[in-house]
Every structure is written in structure tokens, then in C-alpha cells.
Amino acid sequence: MGGKSDIGLIGLAVMGQNLALNIESAGYQVAVYNRTPAITEEFMKERGVNRRLKPAYNLEEFVKVLELPRKIILMVKAGPPVDQVIEGLLPFLEEGDIIIDGGNSFYRDTERRARELKEKGIRFLGTGISGGEYGALYGPSIMPGGDESAYREVEEIFSKIAAQTPDGPCVSYLGGGPAGHYVKMVHNGIEYGVMELIAETYDLMRKGLGLSPAEMGEIFRKWNKEQQSYLLEITGEIMDREDPETGKPLIDLISDHASQKGTGKWTVQEALDLGVPVPTITAAVNARYLSAYKEMREEFYHLFKAAEGKKFLAGIDGERDLLKALEEGLFLATVIAYGEGMDLLQRASREYGYNLPLAEVARIWQDGCIIRSNLLKQIQRIYREKGETASIILSGEFSKEFAGRIGSLRWLVGLAAEAGIPLPAFSAALAYFDSLVAGELPANLIQAQRDYFGAHTYQRKDKEGTFHTEW
Ligand code: 6PG
Secondary structure: OOOOEOEEEEOOOHHHHHHHHHHHHOOOOEEEEOOOHHHHHHHHHHOOOOOOEEEEOOHHHHHHOEOOOOEEEEOOOOOHHHHHHHHHHHHHOOOOOEEEEOOOOOHHHHHHHHHHHHHOOOEEEEEEEEOHHHHHHHOOEEEEEEOHHHHHHHHHHHHHHOOEEOOEEOEOOOOOOOHHHHHHHHHHHHHHHHHHHHHHHHHHHHHHOOOOHHHHHHHHHHHHHHHOOHHHHHHHHHHHOEOOOOOOEHHHHOOOOOOOOOHHHHHHHHHHHHOOOOHHHHHHHHHHHHHHOHHHHHHHHHHHHHHOOOOOOOOOOOHHHHHHHHHHHHHHHHHHHHHHHHHHHHHHHHHHOOOOOHHHHHHHOOOOOOOOOOHHHHHHHHHHHHOOOOOOOOOHHHHHHHHHHHHHHHHHHHHHHHHOOOOHHHHHHHHHHHHHHOOOOOHHHHHHHHHHHHOOOEOOOOOOOOEOOOO
């Protein structure tokens, strides 16, 4: 195949392969490279036939076939591999060339890389890409940040390959430095929160109501008609899947410890650093850690088994009401998880000067990404109508939902506590909401205690100033 390639892509794991094919389908010639040549060969043989893809087997050759300024997307594992690839590329690049890191890189790494590359005249875009394998192939949500002039060079390609909505393609320039990867990190934090809330809903339905996966599948599907949440949608499908070997619901055969690659943890660490409470997301990260305590949990289970297995449905208000409460409670807690993430973005934007366009963030999450849902339309509307410092939870349309439905969330958390079914994320979401609307919190006592043991002083309600008491 002749001519120079419009863009190059390094890293041919599934996400990289799919993204390369997506770009090619949008009408571009794509040069591809993978460190292990056999993977490139296999990709070309299996998926690259009759496509405008140009395989390269060393970095020099790869760089040479690219149109100027060169645009190179890295789809390699976050961490040191990104630095290694950049180092390998540098000797062959020229001033003005563009490197786009499309992985889940930690935003501080992106910040450092942007700085180092700028000194070398290379333009860098830290770009979050969400949507899993399917999204990469058919239209992801793309969250670019970094050198704006570089973004303008790839804007057309990104706009064509992103998920498309009536509001435009799911891509927008999010700001300088690591803004794109920061937004992707928080996207994943919200992803953790929503996944955990759905998992807790499932737990309540199976343990509290004794529902089968097939029954739950139907319920999730019904709820999702209104919410159009990708995570709810796939949960419905997961519930329906049978294990081909045993004929049993596959979900019943999957063990209950989940791992993680770190983006949820970073969100929580970052929130702690900035002093932004994200309790629902934090509970979700902790729940994954707890799930990994498999052996210890088994020991405890055998010790305390007596508490387990109470179907709380029996004798109370009936299955239908409980399902209604679950639907409402899940909705509110989900809004809280999004709200926590958006709050963190607001604070980071101010603190780090990213100037994040939050309505745009909500818009580009509307499709393609893992947390896509109708909720994002409402969030976008809130920001556009009330300004980007508005609180999602307490603003406009959601505040009415909270006023009308908070009783459901409260009821569920209470029932589950009595039945011994852990709802860490639901409970955290409820406590967060209650703290926000409490008026008085007991932090007066915290002030007094600090002053008692450490003379840390306190403020009073009735007069200005700083006070200390000899307790
Ligand atoms: C996405 C996902 C994707 C991936 C997470 C999984 O937006 O497409 O967030 O990036 O699924 O990295 O993260 P954990 O392994 O930490 O669950």
C-alpha cells in the first residue's frame, strides 16, 4: 500500500486493534506497530486484510511512514511501558509531532510526560478513551487533554471515530496538561460507584427476596427502559447468561472476588488530597478490597453463619413495594455517585486551573463510555442552565427526586442492616445525603475534643473569633 499514513497506532492488544480498525473505517490510513512482531502479523492476517493498514516492524520504519506532523496513538499498558515507548520513539520524531496516550495513565504521569515532551518540541495529548472493546471499535467516548494545537490536528479523526449522539460526537477538548486523563480517572471512579451500587442491588434481590438471576434480569431490563444506563443494561444480560457446561446461570458460578487496576483508587486518593468527600465511590473501592479478602471472609462466615440467610421479604410490605424502593434507591444513590465525581472535577478544575468544561464532560459521557446513561443528559442540562458550580444532587430536577424518594433509600438501608446484608455504597450514599441536608452536624463536638486534648482552638456560633477553653 502506497502513500503515507494519516496516523499511527502502537499497541495491538484488543483495544488497540479495535481502535485502529475504527480509525481505518472512518477513512484514514493507519500505520500499526506492536513490540511483538508476531502480534502485528496475526492482526494483519486475521483482521487487517483489505484494509488501509500499514504494518511496521520497528519504530523507525513506523515513524517514517507517517504523514507530517506525525500523529501517534499509544494504546499500551499504563505505567512504565508508556515511558518506554515514548523513549523509543523520540530519536525518530521531529518538532511538532504529536503523541497521544490513549491508555488509563495516572494523571500525574501525564503531567510529567507533557512537560518533558514539550521541552523536546513534541506535542502531547493525554487522552482518556472509554467504552471497552466494543466502544473502541464502534465509537468510544474520547477525553483529550494537553496541547490544544495538537488536538486541533486530530479533532477531525477523533470526531469521526467517537460515539455519535444528536448532541454531537462524544469528544471534546477538555483542557491543558493532564485534564483528559484526570477526567477519565474520575469517570472510572464513578464507574466503580455505579457498578457497586448495582451489585448491592443484586445482592439484596437474591438474598433478601430470593430472586433468581433470570427474574433479576427482567427487573434490571425493566428499570433500564427509563435510565438507559449501559451498566444496568449489561447487568440484565449477565443475569440471563447460562453456563454452557452446566446449564446453570453463569453468574452463580463466578467467584466473588473482584480485582482492579487502580483508577478507582486514584480517584479516592485524589479526592482525599483535595478534601472532596466521595463516600459512595470510596465505599465501592473498599468493597473491592473486601471482596479480595476471600479467605478471611470464609473464616468469618463459618463463625457467624447464624446471621445469614434471613429473607427479609417475609412478613413485610411485599415484594412489589420493595422492588419499587430498590429502583428508586438505586436511582438516587447513582445520582449521588455521579454527583461526587462531578464535585471532584469541579474542585480539581479550580485547584489545578484545568478550566474543565463540565457540561461538555457530561455531554461526551452521554454515549460510548461505560457510565453512559440518561442521567448525563440531566447533568448536562443542570450545568448549562445553572452554571458549572451547581451541585448535581441539590439542583433543580434531582432535588425534587430526592425529596420524593429519599424514604425508599432510607428504608432499604435499614432493612438490609437488619437482615445483615451489606450495602456499603448505598449506606455511604445515604449518609452523605443526610449529612448534606442535616443542618447541624456534630462537628462542634469534634472541635471541642480537639481543643480539649491539643488546645487546637474552636469557633463559636454566637461570636466571631478563635477560642480556647481550659477544659
Ligand atoms: C472504560 C473502562 C476501562 C476499564 C477499566 C477497568 O472506560 O472503558 O473504565 O478503562 O474497564 O480500566 O478498571 P478496573 O480494572 O480497575 O476495574
